[in-house]
Structures are given as structure tokens and as C-alpha cells.
Amino acid sequence: MERILNYIDGKWCEPSEGKWIDNYQPATGKVYSQIPDSGADDVEKAYQAARGAFKSWAGSKSNIRFKWLLKLSQAIEKNLEAYAAAESKDNGKPVSLATAVDIPRAVSNFEFFAAAATQFASESHYTEGLGINYTTRRPIGVVGCISPWNLPLYLFSWKIAPALAAGNTVVAKPSEITPMTAYLLSKSAMEIGFPAGVLNIVHGLGARAGDAICRHPKIKAISFTGGTETGKRIVESAGTQFKKLSLELGGKNPNVIFADCDFDDMLKVTLRSSFANQGQICLCGSRILVEESIAEKFIAAFTEKVSKMKVGDPAKPETKMGAVVSKPHMEKILSYIDLAKEEGGKVKCGGHQVKLEGDLAEGYYIAPTVITGLDQTCRTNQEEIFGPVVTIDTFKTEAEAIEKANATTYGLASTIWTANLKRAHRVAGEIEAGIVWVNCWLERDLRTPFGGIKSSGVGREGGFEAMKFFTEPKNICINYES
Numbered sequence: 001m002e003r004i005l006n007y008i009d010g011k012w013c014e015p016s017e018g019k020w021i022d023n024y025q026p027a028t029g030k031v032y033s034q035i036p037d038s039g040a041d042d043v044e045k046a047y048q049a050a051r052g053a054f055k056s057w058a059g060s061k062s063n064i065r066f067k068w069l070l071k072l073s074q075a076i077e078k079n080l081e082a083y084a085a086a087e088s089k090d091n092g093k094p095v096s097l098a099t100a101v102d103i104p105r106a107v108s109n110f111e112f113f114a115a116a117a118t119q120f121a122s123e124s125h126y127t128e129g130l131g132i133n134y135t136t137r138r139p140i141g142v143v144g145c146i147s148p149w150n151l152p153l154y155l156f157s158w159k160i161a162p163a164l165a166a167g168n169t170v171v172a173k174p175s176e177i178t179p180m181t182a183y184l185l186s187k188s189a190m191e192i193g194f195p196a197g198v199l200n201i202v203h204g205l206g207a208r209a210g211d212a213i214c215r216h217p218k219i220k221a222i223s224f225t226g227g228t229e230t231g232k233r234i235v236e237s238a239g240t241q242f243k244k245l246s247l248e249l250g251g252k253n254p255n256v257i258f259a260d261c262d263f264d265d266m267l268k269v270t271l272r273s274s275f276a277n278q279g280q281i282c283l284c285g286s287r288i289l290v291e292e293s294i295a296e297k298f299i300a301a302f303t304e305k306v307s308k309m310k311v312g313d314p315a316k317p318e319t320k321m322g323a324v325v326s327k328p329h330m331e332k333i334l335s336y337i338d339l340a341k342e343e344g345g346k347v348k349c350g351g352h353q354v355k356l357e358g359d360l361a362e363g364y365y366i367a368p369t370v371i372t373g374l375d376q377t378c379r380t381n382q383e384e385i386f387g388p389v390v391t392i393d394t395f396k397t398e399a400e401a402i403e404k405a406n407a408t409t410y411g412l413a414s415t416i417w418t419a420n421l422k423r424a425h426r427v428a429g430e431i432e433a434g435i436v437w438v439n440c441w442l443e444r445d446l447r448t449p450f451g452g453i454k455s456s457g458v459g460r461e462g463g464f465e466a467m468k469f470f471t472e473p474k475n476i477c478i479n480y481e482s
């Protein structure tokens, strides 16, 4: 059975304590590889390697960092099919999705931040009667990057690419549930001769390896994407040491549909924004709010389409709905469907586990589920389910739509469907979320700030926001006029 290895100082290493964790294939429910159960010693080794490499990486010209990041992106692109197949096998997502979205976006992340290394600049201000203030932005040092399982390589690269572009060296931990493409990335890094120690990847459990990264006294910044509860633990372990923190956390995003929208376009995109990646994208619109006058038409059309969505083998190119990521996660989703029923919700379609045949009989499959009849205060509409489950609620007025959209502690993303330009701007301005899509969903321009408000996080990723996070500004004031 394949064993994934840590990547430290440009070499592969076994975990110091010789302990391993089983890695399951969601499509079959079977163990197919093992990963290191790394601890504080492994993190220390990775830190020492990163510290050793820092001076030369941070001091290298920006075009050198540009070239290395570009080479890394090209190495992934060259092996796109292998990366996509590995992502699908490890995560349960359809291989078509990994091929069209996950891996190409990881390639773009490295390309984008390769270019950003050469374009990032700092500010200067002429101060009347005094002289000049100028701000330098230097890399922080060794930084920690911790990513989740839902978009494994995509979100991993979203962190390590800007960290490296800005001149830091990195100790990174992918989710223990989906480690494979981070391992492939270390293979690519070795193949291209990526400078040793600049990027170090430590595999293992969040509560051990992840916690050790957060607590390490010399790792000066943590960029984390994951659940809100984990984010709180990281504030306790890292925030109390006054580390720089970027926290991209959970969501419970509203999808607000006005009667005047382009119905067909909205329906097509709402199917994706509800169920892409089995609903396991932090940006999925899990709370659909539809204007009362079209609610009946929408519910009928939507449930008809959803009930025809076929759950199947993620490895088959035609599959659009694959497996959810793990057995505990499947059980959590199913328990929320039970909760929704207890709370008075009506399951319009789905609502159950799907049993496939043969090798896939023990896989983790759930039918896409649509629930109506719940108000916004219930737990089903307040807590993140992070699976193929959406609720539909109605509103009569714009004010009520906004009130319902904002009725959770989360504030990550939102979608608005309307043909009314003034309303689109008004509602977008009032919605409590870091990201608003109007008449579209999941469109990303990598220059734009990405992140949430309220319990969805602190700080922003993307573009120069990420470059700013991964650098320390210093203002220098020169008096030459007084």
C-alpha cells in the first residue's frame, strides 16, 4: 500500500515516531494509502529547514521567485490528469470537476502569484513641510499554512503560492483526510529541483501536527482555512502569541432569488451553487431564499431537476455527483437531514444515503436533498451542514429578503438573482458577506479580495491582500524639509 511521506528540506521523510494514519477512498470506503501521523518533532524539523532556507529565498530577486513558482505551476499542468485522478480518488469529487476546476485553479494560483512576486509594490507618501514617508514590506519569515479537505490542492496552493511569492518559507499541512495532491506537489517540487527547505509539507492530524505549527513560537504567521470551531482553537493556540492570522472559516450562504431574474439562467446556476462538489464548497448557497410570487414555480422546477441528478462513481467522466469526503462527514450530513425533519422541514427530494453496487457498495454517497418549510432561526438554517443539502424559504419584500439573508452568524458569500440594476446594488450593499455574486456564482478574479465577515473569518486572501498578509510593513519617515 502506498505511503505518503513528509517533504522536509527537499527530501521525503517518514514521521519521527513511525506512526501512520489510514487514508480512505470515499468512493469505496476502503483504505488505499497511509499518511504520516506527524507530531511536534516533525514540525520542528520542517521549521528548521524553512529557517535555514529563509535568508536566501527572501533575499532572492523577485524574478527568481517568479521563475520557481511558474515552474511549479507548469509541473502541475503537465501532470493535470494524474493530479485530477488523485484528487478525485482522495476526496470523492467527480474527476470531471477536479479536471475542470480544482487542478486548473491550482495551476492559476501558482501562475498568478508568480507574477505577483514581480508586481507587488509598497507605498510612499510625501508629507508637506516634512519630507517623505515610505513603507517597506518584507517577508515575515517562516509561516504556517493549514488547509481543508474540500478543495485540497486548490486551497493549499491558494496559501502557499502567495506566502512563497512574498519571500517567506513555508511549513504547510494539508488536511489529513485529503493529503494526496499535496504529496504529488512535493513530487513535482523534487522533480523540478525546487530549492530545498523553502516549502515543507508535514502530513498528519490537525490536533497534533496542525496544532504544533500554530503553537510553534518561531512560526510568525498562520494562514488557515477550515471550520469556525477550529478557527477558534487557532486563535487560542496562535493568536495569544500575537501571530499574524488569516482565518477563512465556515459559511451558511444565502442565494437570494427575485421574481424578475432570468429564470432559466438562475435555475441552471442554482443547481451548481447548491450541489457542486456534493455541496462541500464553502461558497455553496445552502439557504435558498426565493420571492413568494415565483416560489411554487421555482420549487417545482428545481426539485424536478435535482431528483434527476445521478449520484455515481466519481472516477467516471460523466459523473456530476460523487461521494462525500468521509464516513463521519456522511453521518453528520444525514444527522442534519434528520434534524431538519424534527424541526418540521419537508424533504422535497433526496434525504437519504445512496447505496451503489460492487466496489462502491461501502462508499459515502448521499442523494442531493431539498428541504422546505423551515424558518431561518432553526438549527438546520443556522449551522453549517457542508453537504448536498439546501433549504428553500420565501420572502415577500426586498427588506425581508435582506433580513433573512443576514439571519445567521456567518458572512462568507452570497448570490443575488435579479434583473433590476438598482436593486442588485442596494441588496449587494446590505448583505453581510465578504463576497457577493449578482447573476452568477463562483466567478473568481484572482486580484479580488476573498474572505468573510462575522463567524466566517478574519482577513482576506487573494491578490495583493494575500501579499500584504504575508509581509510585514514598516514605515520610515524622513525629514528633509524642516
Ligand code: NDP
Pocket (backbone or CB within 6 Å): 146, 147, 148, 149, 150, 151, 155, 173, 174, 175, 176, 177, 204, 205, 206, 207, 209, 210, 211, 214, 225, 226, 227, 228, 230, 231, 233, 234, 248, 249, 250, 251, 281, 282, 384, 386, 412, 451, 452, 456, 457
Ligand atoms: P477543519 O477545521 O476540520 O480542518 C481544516 C484544517 O485544519 C485541516 O488541515 C485540519 O487537519 C486542521 N486542524 C484541525 N484542528 C486543528 C488545530 N487544533 N490546530 C491546527 N490545525 C487544525 O475543516 P475541514 O477540513 O473539515 O473543512 C471544512 C470547513 O472548511 C468548513 O467549515 C468550510 O466552510 C471551511 N472552508 C472555508 C473556506 C473559506 O474560504 N472560508 C473554504 C473552504 C472550506 P485535519 O484534517 O487533520 O483535522
